[in-house]
Amino acid sequence: MNLLIASALGVLTGCGVWLMLRARTFDVILGLTLLSYAVNLFIFTMGRLRVGAPPILDPALPPTLQQYADPLPQALVLTAIVIGFAMTALLLVIALRAALQVGSDHVDGDRDDPNREEASR
Amino acid sequence: MNWPHAIILPVVLPLMTGALLLLAERRAERLVPAITMLSVLAQLAIAATLAVQAAQGQVQAYLLGNWQAPYGIALALDRLAALMLVLTALVALASLLYARNRDANRGAHFHALFQFQLMGLNGAFLTADLFNLFVFFEVLLIASYGLLLHGLGRARLRASIHYVVFNLAGSSLFLIAVALLYALTGTLNMADLAMRVPLLPAGDALLIRTAALLLLVVFCVKAALLPLYFWLPETYGSATAPVAALFAIMTKVGVYTIARVYTLVFGDGGGLAANVAWPWLAWLALGTLALGAIGALASTRLRGLVAYLVVASAGTLLLALGLGRAETVSAGLFYLVHSTLMAAALFLIVDRVTSLRGEAGDRLQPAPVTTSPALLGAAFFFCAAAAGGLPPLAGFLGKALLLDAAIGSALAVPTWAVVLLAGLGTIVALSRAGSVLFWRSPATPASVPDAARSTPGQFAAIGLLVAAMAAAAAWAGPLHAYTSAASRQLFDPAAYVGAVLGARPVPAAIDIRREMRERGGAKGDKR
Numbered sequence: 001m002n003l004l005i006a007s008a009l010g011v012l013t014g015c016g017v018w019l020m021l022r023a024r025t026f027d028v029i030l031g032l033t034l035l036s037y038a039v040n041l042f043i044f045t046m047g048r049l050r051v052g053a054p055p056i057l058d059p060a061l062p063p064t065l066q067q068y069a070d071p072l073p074q075a076l077v078l079t080a081i082v083i084g085f086a087m088t089a090l091l092l093v094i095a096l097r098a099a100l101q102v103g104s105d106h107v108d109g110d111r112d113d114p115n116r117e118e119a120s121r
Numbered sequence: 122m123n124w125p126h127a128i129i130l131p132v133v134l135p136l137m138t139g140a141l142l143l144l145a146e147r148r149a150e151r152l153v154p155a156i157t158m159l160s161v162l163a164q165l166a167i168a169a170t171l172a173v174q175a176a177q178g179q180v181q182a183y184l185l186g187n188w189q190a191p192y193g194i195a196l197a198l199d200r201l202a203a204l205m206l207v208l209t210a211l212v213a214l215a216s217l218l219y220a221r222n223r224d225a226n227r228g229a230h231f232h233a234l235f236q237f238q239l240m241g242l243n244g245a246f247l248t249a250d251l252f253n254l255f256v257f258f259e260v261l262l263i264a265s266y267g268l269l270l271h272g273l274g275r276a277r278l279r280a281s282i283h284y285v286v287f288n289l290a291g292s293s294l295f296l297i298a299v300a301l302l303y304a305l306t307g308t309l310n311m312a313d314l315a316m317r318v319p320l321l322p323a324g325d326a327l328l329i330r331t332a333a334l335l336l337l338v339v340f341c342v343k344a345a346l347l348p349l350y351f352w353l354p355e356t357y358g359s360a361t362a363p364v365a366a367l368f369a370i371m372t373k374v375g376v377y378t379i380a381r382v383y384t385l386v387f388g389d390g391g392g393l394a395a396n397v398a399w400p401w402l403a404w405l406a407l408g409t410l411a412l413g414a415i416g417a418l419a420s421t422r423l424r425g426l427v428a429y430l431v432v433a434s435a436g437t438l439l440l441a442l443g444l445g446r447a448e449t450v451s452a453g454l455f456y457l458v459h460s461t462l463m464a465a466a467l468f469l470i471v472d473r474v475t476s477l478r479g480e481a482g483d484r485l486q487p488a489p490v491t492t493s494p495a496l497l498g499a500a501f502f503f504c505a506a507a508a509g510g511l512p513p514l515a516g517f518l519g520k521a522l523l524l525d526a527a528i529g530s531a532l533a534v535p536t537w538a539v540v541l542l543a544g545l546g547t548i549v550a551l552s553r554a555g556s557v558l559f560w561r562s563p564a565t566p567a568s569v570p571d572a573a574r575s576t577p578g579q580f581a582a583i584g585l586l587v588a589a590m591a592a593a594a595a596w597a598g599p600l601h602a603y604t605s606a607a608s609r610q611l612f613d614p615a616a617y618v619g620a621v622l623g624a625r626p627v628p629a630a631i632d633i634r635r636e637m638r639e640r641g642g643a644k645g646d647k648r
Contacts, residue, residue: 039296046304098278
C-alpha cells in the first residue's frame with residue numbers, strides 16, 4: 001500500500017506541477033486542483049497508514065495507540081479540503097471574468113493584442 | 122484593564138463587524154462607513170491596551186475553547202505580536218480614512234472584506250499553532266483577493282490571477298511542510314514543537330530540515346524575498362490606493378512569521394535544524410535589497426517605484442533577521458514600524474498625485490498638472506526622505522542601528538555595501554521621480570476635476586501616517602527600547618514555551634459531565 005500511495009502522490013504532484021506551468025488559466029486551475037489532491041493525500045498519509053482502525057474512542061477496544069487511527073490529520077485534511085475548494089471556486093470566477101473581459105484565457109492576458117502594453121500602463 | 126479574554130478581541134471584533142456589515146449593506150447602507158470606522162478605532166484601542174500589557178514583559182497565552190495547550194489551539198501575546206497589532210490597526214485606520222466616501226464605493230463589499238482582512242492579519246500575529254496560522258493566512262489571502270479585485274479593470278484581473286495562483290501554490294507548500302512536521306513530532310503547537318524538535322533522532326535530520334526550509338519558502342512568498350517577489354510590484358501597482366496601503370502590512374506578515382518560527386522552533390535550541398534559515402535568508406535578503414533598489418531606479422511608473430520600495434524594505438527587514446542576532450533583529454523591528462508606515466503613506470500620496478495629472482496618470486514623464494500641489498509635494502518629499510533613510514527620520518535610525526549591529530558578523534562588508542548603495546539608489550530614484558512630477562510639470566490652472574479634489578478624509582489619512590512616522594522619529598528612544606525588549610524576548614523562547622504550555626484551563630463553574638450523567642440518570646428514572 002505504501003508504494004501505491006507514494007506513486008499516486010508522485011503522479012498527482014507531477015501532473016499538477018506540469019499543468020500549473022502551462023499558459024492557459026484553465027490548465028493552471030486543473031494543475032492546482034491536482035496539486036491540492038496530492039497535498040491532501042499527503043497530509044492524510046502523515047498520520048501513518050492504517051486500515052480498519054477507528055479514529056474515535058470505542059469502549060470495546062483497549063485504549064492504546066495500536067488500536068486507533070490518528071484523528072488529527074483527518075481533521076486537518078477536512079479543513080484543507082474546504083479551504084482548497086473555496087479557493088478553487090474563487091480562482092475559477094476570477095479566471096472566467098478575466099477571460100470574458102480580456103477576450104483570452106492566457107495567464108498574462110491577450111498576448112496578440114497590440115493594445116496590451118498600452119492598457120497595462 | 123486586564124481582562125483575560127482581551128487577547129481574542131482583535132480576531133473576534135473584525136469577524137463580527139465583517140458579518141454585521143454584510144447584513145447592513147443591504148438594510149442600512151448609510152451606517153456602513155460609521156460601523157467600520159468605529160470597529161477600526163476600537164481595534165486600535167484594543168491593540169494599544171494589549172501593547173501596554175505586553176510591554177510589562179510577560180507572554181500571555183489564551184486557550185481557545187478552554188483546552189489545555191498542545192491539544193487545543195492557543196493564542197499568545199508577546200511584545201512583537203502586540204507591536205504588529207498596533208501597526209496593523211494604525212495602517213488600517215489610515216487606509217479606511219482614505220477610502221471613505223471615495224474608493225470604497227467603487228465596488229461591492231469593500232468594508233466587509235476589509236474587516237475580514239484585518240481578522241486574518243490579527244489572527245496570524247496572535248496564533249501559537251502552525252495549522253491555525255495556515256487558516257489565518259487563508260483568511261487574510263481570500264479577503265485580499267477580493268480587495269485586490271476591488272474596482273475591477275483589466276490590469277487588476279490580470280494581476281489577481283497571478284497573485285491567486287502564486288499564493289495557492291504557496292499554500293500547498295505550507296500544508297506539505299505542516300504535514301511533515303506533524304509526522305515527525307506529532308504536534309503543531311509552536312511551543313510544543315520547540316520542545317520536541319530538539320529531541321528528534323539523528324535519522325530525521327534531513328526530513329526536519331526539509332520541513333523547516335519548505336516553511337521558509339512559504340513565508341518568503343508572503344515576505345517577497347528574492348526569487349519569490351515577482352508577484353509584488355504587479356499586485357501592489359494595480360490595487361486601488363487604500364488597498365495597496367493596507368497591503369503594506371501584508372509583506373510584514375511573512376517577516377513576522379519568519380521571526381517567530383525561526384527563533385522559537387528552529388532557533389538556537391532547534392536541535393538538528395538549529396538556525397537553519399539564517400544563512401539562506403541573509404544572502405537572499407541582500408539580493409532582494411539590491412534588486413529592489415534597481416527596480417525602483419528602472420520604474421517608469423510611480424506606483425511601480427513605490428512597490429519596488431516595498432520589496433527593498435522587505436529585503437532590509439529580512440537581512441536584519443538573517444544576520445540572526447538579537448541586536449540586528451531589534452534594529453529590523455524598529456525599521457519595520459517605519460517602513461510599513463512609509464510604504465502606506467507613499468501609496469496614498471501617489472494616488473493623489475496621479476489624480477492631479479489627468480491622462481498622464483502615474484507615468485514618470487513631465488505632464489501638466491491641474492493645480493500646484495504644494496502640500497502634496499511636501500508630503501512626498503517627507504516620505505521620499507523617509508524611504509531613502511535620510512536623517513532625522515526613523516528610517517535613518519533603523520538603518521544606522523542595523524549597520525552598527527552588523528559590525529562583527531561574517532556578512533558585515535556585504536551588508537554595509539548593499540544597504541548603503543541601495544539607499545543611494547532609492548534616493549536617486551525618488552528625487553528623479555519627485556523632480557519630474559512636481560518641478561518639470563507645469564501647472565495649468567484649469568478647472569480641477571472632481572476626482573482630483575482631495576476629501577478631508579484623504580488628507581487626514583496621509584497626515585496620520587506622516588505624523589506617525591514623525592512620532593516614530595521623535596520617540597525613537599522608547600520605541601527602540603521596546604523593539605530591543607521584543608527581540609530579546611524572541612531569542613528567549615523559554616518564556617513563550619512556558620507561557621503557552623503552562624497555561625491552565627479555567628476550571629468549569631459546573632461539572633458538565635457530572636451534570637449530564639445526573640440528568641441522564643434522572644430522565645432514565647422517569648422513563
